[in-house]
Amino acid sequence: MTPIVRIPFSYRFGKVWRRNLVTFMRTWKVNFIPPFLEPLLYLLALGLGVGSFITQVEGVSYPRFIAPALISIAVMNAAFFECTYSSYVRMYYQKTFDAMITTPLSIEDVILGELCWGATRSFIYALLMFPVLLAFGVIDLPSSFLIFPFSLLAGFLFASLGMCFTAVSPGIDTLNYPSFLLITPMFLFSGTFFPLNLLPVPVQIVAYGLLPLTHVVAVMRGFCLGILSLDLLLSITWLAIASTLLCPVAIHLMKKRLII
Amino acid sequence: MVVAEELEKRFGDVVAVDHIHFQVEEGEVFGFLGPNGAGKTSTMRMIECVSPKTMGSLTVFGMDSEAHPREIKQHIGVVPQENNLDPDFTVRDNLIQFARYFDIPVDEASRRADELLSFLQLEEKKNVSIEKLSGGLRRRLILARALINRPRLLILDEPTTGLDPQARHLIWEKLRGLVTQGNTVILTTHYMEEAARLCDRIVIMDQGRILEEGTPQALVKRLVGDYIVEADATVEVRNCLEQHRIPFDTAGEKVQIVTPEPKLITTLLLEECHLEQVAVRPASLEDVFLKLTGRTLRE
Numbered sequence: 001m002t003p004i005v006r007i008p009f010s011y012r013f014g015k016v017w018r019r020n021l022v023t024f025m026r027t028w029k030v031n032f033i034p035p036f037l038e039p040l041l042y043l044l045a046l047g048l049g050v051g052s053f054i055t056q057v058e059g060v061s062y063p064r065f066i067a068p069a070l071i072s073i074a075v076m077n078a079a080f081f082e083c084t085y086s087s088y089v090r091m092y093y094q095k096t097f098d099a100m101i102t103t104p105l106s107i108e109d110v111i112l113g114e115l116c117w118g119a120t121r122s123f124i125y126a127l128l129m130f131p132v133l134l135a136f137g138v139i140d141l142p143s144s145f146l147i148f149p150f151s152l153l154a155g156f157l158f159a160s161l162g163m164c165f166t167a168v169s170p171g172i173d174t175l176n177y178p179s180f181l182l183i184t185p186m187f188l189f190s191g192t193f194f195p196l197n198l199l200p201v202p203v204q205i206v207a208y209g210l211l212p213l214t215h216v217v218a219v220m221r222g223f224c225l226g227i228l229s230l231d232l233l234l235s236i237t238w239l240a241i242a243s244t245l246l247c248p249v250a251i252h253l254m255k256k257r258l259i260i
Numbered sequence: 261m262v263v264a265e266e267l268e269k270r271f272g273d274v275v276a277v278d279h280i281h282f283q284v285e286e287g288e289v290f291g292f293l294g295p296n297g298a299g300k301t302s303t304m305r306m307i308e309c310v311s312p313k314t315m316g317s318l319t320v321f322g323m324d325s326e327a328h329p330r331e332i333k334q335h336i337g338v339v340p341q342e343n344n345l346d347p348d349f350t351v352r353d354n355l356i357q358f359a360r361y362f363d364i365p366v367d368e369a370s371r372r373a374d375e376l377l378s379f380l381q382l383e384e385k386k387n388v389s390i391e392k393l394s395g396g397l398r399r400r401l402i403l404a405r406a407l408i409n410r411p412r413l414l415i416l417d418e419p420t421t422g423l424d425p426q427a428r429h430l431i432w433e434k435l436r437g438l439v440t441q442g443n444t445v446i447l448t449t450h451y452m453e454e455a456a457r458l459c460d461r462i463v464i465m466d467q468g469r470i471l472e473e474g475t476p477q478a479l480v481k482r483l484v485g486d487y488i489v490e491a492d493a494t495v496e497v498r499n500c501l502e503q504h505r506i507p508f509d510t511a512g513e514k515v516q517i518v519t520p521e522p523k524l525i526t527t528l529l530l531e532e533c534h535l536e537q538v539a540v541r542p543a544s545l546e547d548v549f550l551k552l553t554g555r556t557l558r559e
């Protein structure tokens with residue numbers, strides 16, 4: 001063994017990121033519709049429909065309560081589904097990663113590029129939802145601008161989480177399990193459409209301890225409503241630590257799968 | 261260029277490459293032949309620095325394959341056995357996109373892309389999406405892609421499998437051109453004719469081991485002989501040959517007699533054994549291959 005310390009990452013991860021950006025932008029018209037349409041539909045159905053039965057939740061109107069949750073969910077879905085189904089297709093069916101690693105790109109570059117792209121998709125979604133929510137008057141300026149850098153952090157976490165499942169999934173169908181068993185419960189039980197404190201205490205503990213979306217929603221809500229408290233910092237720290245842990249795990253698992 | 265010593269590759273309990281030694285010199289075409297599952301692709305992937313070796317040593321351009329993968333990969337062009345063109349891009353964009361991975365500036369990349377498209381006669385298809393290409397065109401595009409970084413070493417894993425004779429001849433011709441320019445080529449193939457035409461030296465692998473190594477002509481001469489006379493394997497022919505104490509092999513419906521003097525044997529068969537038909541042909545690499553690796557299926 002040669003005692004050479006080799007840094008597995010390089011600036012080249014940006015090339016993988018760019019490849020995905022190029023293909024995404026080619027179909028930008030279809031890709032840009034959901035982030036515009038989703039908040040519209042949700043605000044109409046839940047905000048005006050359900051919201052008419054609810055005067056106030058935690059001191060704010062119902063549409064204002066769910067608006068940050070809508071961004072959070074979009075951020076989660078964008079990164080998670082990009083790095084599960086889409087990455088799986090690139091990895092397994094298109095053999096894109098196999099081709100890339102015959103060039104100076106390392107597998108670490110490839111996966112990091114994919115994760116950064118997942119985070120970027122979350123950012124793009126947040127960016128596109130922003131004007132819609134602003135037009136409805138359900139988010140406040142200027143604190144709401146903070147959701148943009150935050151969507152990158154949150155997106156990176158969900159991208160890493162998704163990539164872990166991609167790495168261990170025997171087929172593309174088995175990726176349905178994490179979608180049903182993790183993403184759907186998170187969608188409902190992370191303080192998204194009703195306050196968490198309505199739930200039994202053990203469920204609250206699980207939600208705060210294990211569900212990243214809980215923290216994402218808490219932070220987004222703080223930013224969108226302009227309530228910046230110390231709790232937000234705690235949540236951001238939780239998310240940063242989780243990303244720092246999950247990203248290397250995702251890369252390790254992918255390496256184990258692809259480098260044989 | 262490439263030196264392998266005691267090179268081993270295992271997949272769990274399967275020994276895909278079993279302590280092989282070989283050395284590829286600069287400027288030569290080096291062929292790996294062997295039945296399915298012999299370990300050719302496993303060996304190629306180790307040289308490409310995409311699959312880690314289990315044991316032994318492997319250097320490419322004088323660098324250890326696991327210590328310097330980026331530096332090595334920068335100067336290698338790879339045609340993998342399985343197509344992996346990027347279906348999200350057109351023919352030309354596949355080349356441009358690949359050039360990016362090698363840090364080739366974009367104007368240089370488009371110059372090279374156009375050059376390669378005309379080199380492999382793909383210009384008409386340059387804006388076509390990959391899904392619309394036939395298998396043969398895909399293979400040609402993969403070869404073009406492998407050349408985008410002007411590699412010093414080309415690694416081709418069954419480059420012509422599935423190609424029609426025209427396309428195969430085109431690729432042979434292009435490869436010969438590249439070799440005259442000083443490129444080094446390592447290739448695997450199941451076409452013995454291709455190996456005999458293209459390769460300066462070949463190794464024949466079976467079950468992870470290298471059985472023989474040499475130039476195609478030398479291997480044919482040493483392991484088989486000069487000419488092969490073939491006749492129908494009837495009882496009369498066999499009896500007749502045994503009577504005249506001529507050694508022969510049976511291959512399916514035919515008897516084969518290896519000889520440096522095909523005239524003598526032919527005359528004998530026609531006159532003494534009263535045969536109507538005999539065929540004489542020079543011994544070929546295929547005979548060597550079958551002799552070394554047998555006639556039974558491997559996988």
Ligand SMILES: Nc1ncnc2c1ncn2[C@@H]1O[C@H](COP(=O)(O)OP(=O)(O)OP(=O)(O)O)[C@@H](O)[C@H]1O
Nearest residue numbers: 260271274276294295296297298299300301302303
């Ligand atoms: N990823 C893998 N996991 C387990 N075994 C493998 C793997 N890849 C190859 N093998 C095994 O290693 C052996 C050598 O395979 P390899 O692909 O190198 O053969 P080959 O000479 O290229 O064959 P072919 O002519 O069919 O392409 C085979 O027994 C194969 O089953």
Ligand SMILES: [Mg+2]
Nearest residue numbers: 300301302341
């Ligand atoms: Mg093979």
